Amino acid sequence: xxxxxxxxxxxxxxxxxxxxxxxxxxxxxxxxxxQTVIDESLIGGIQxxxxxxxxxGSVRAKxxxxxxxxxxxx
Amino acid sequence: xxxxxxxILFQIINFSVVTGALIYFxxxxxxxxxxxxxxxxxxxxxxxxESIQEREKTEIDKKHILQKAExxxxxxxxxxxxxxxxxxxxxxxxxxxxxxxEIKKMSKNWESxxxxxxxxxxxxxxxxxxxxxxxxxxKLDKKTKDKLIDSELKAILGKI
Numbered sequence: 001x002x003x004x005x006x007x008x009x010x011x012x013x014x015x016x017x018x019x020x021x022x023x024x025x026x027x028x029x030x031x032x033x034x035q036t037v038i039d040e041s042l043i044g045g046i047q048x049x050x051x052x053x054x055x056x057g058s059v060r061a062k063x064x065x066x067x068x069x070x071x072x073x074x
Numbered sequence: 075x076x077x078x079x080x081x082i083l084f085q086i087i088n089f090s091v092v093t094g095a096l097i098y099f100x101x102x103x104x105x106x107x108x109x110x111x112x113x114x115x116x117x118x119x120x121x122x123x124e125s126i127q128e129r130e131k132t133e134i135d136k137k138h139i140l141q142k143a144e145x146x147x148x149x150x151x152x153x154x155x156x157x158x159x160x161x162x163x164x165x166x167x168x169x170x171x172x173x174x175x176e177i178k179k180m181s182k183n184w185e186s187x188x189x190x191x192x193x194x195x196x197x198x199x200x201x202x203x204x205x206x207x208x209x210x211x212x213k214l215d216k217k218t219k220d221k222l223i224d225s226e227l228k229a230i231l232g233k234i
Contacts, residue, residue, distance in 0.1 A: 015220070026231050
């Protein structure tokens with residue numbers, strides 16, 4: 001199964017391994033193909049794409065949510 | 075001196091004939107003419123009197139007509155004054171209403187503009203705050219950034 005880990009800065013090797021092992025425990029598929037992508041526009045946090053499903057834990061997403069909620073109030 | 079009767083008689087007859095002729099041919103027509111002239115004078119005098127009376131009556135009528143006209147003119151002036159007063163009041167009232175409407179409209183516009191500016195300011199403020207937050211987070215130390223990743227990873231794993 002293809003998994004893409006997207007961060008704002010490059011992850012250290014041991015840290016990436018930790019993330020891989022955590023994902024492997026959670027996703028019980030036989031083989032995981034983990035790729036890493038750097039996207040500075042995320043600012044911080046992490047995005048994980050499992051197949052076609054994107055899980056967005058980036059600072060950019062959080063700020064967008066805050067912005068949308070604030071605009072609604074205005 | 076002899077009195078001659080025939081001569082006297084002749085004189086009497088002659089006198090009588092002359093007198094009769096004078097009366098018949100002169101006195102009667104002259105009297106008639108005088109009567110007619112007198113009547114004419116009376117008639118003219120009467121006409122003159124009537125004319126004077128008529129003139130006096132006309133003068134009185136003229137005076138009445140003038141008085142009536144004067145009164146009508148005064149009434150018309152009074153009516154015009156009253157009408158002008160009413161018109162002035164109506165115009166003033168309308169102007170007052172228009173001014174109030176205008177003030178209301180302007181207040182509404184100002185309020186709307188104020189709200190719009192306030193809204194714009196809030197948006198700008200929010201954008202500024204978010205931009206500053208972005209910059210601050212971008213400059214966080216590695217340890218804090220890793221913590222942020224861990225926290226988000228945990229949240230994502232909860233969703234998987």
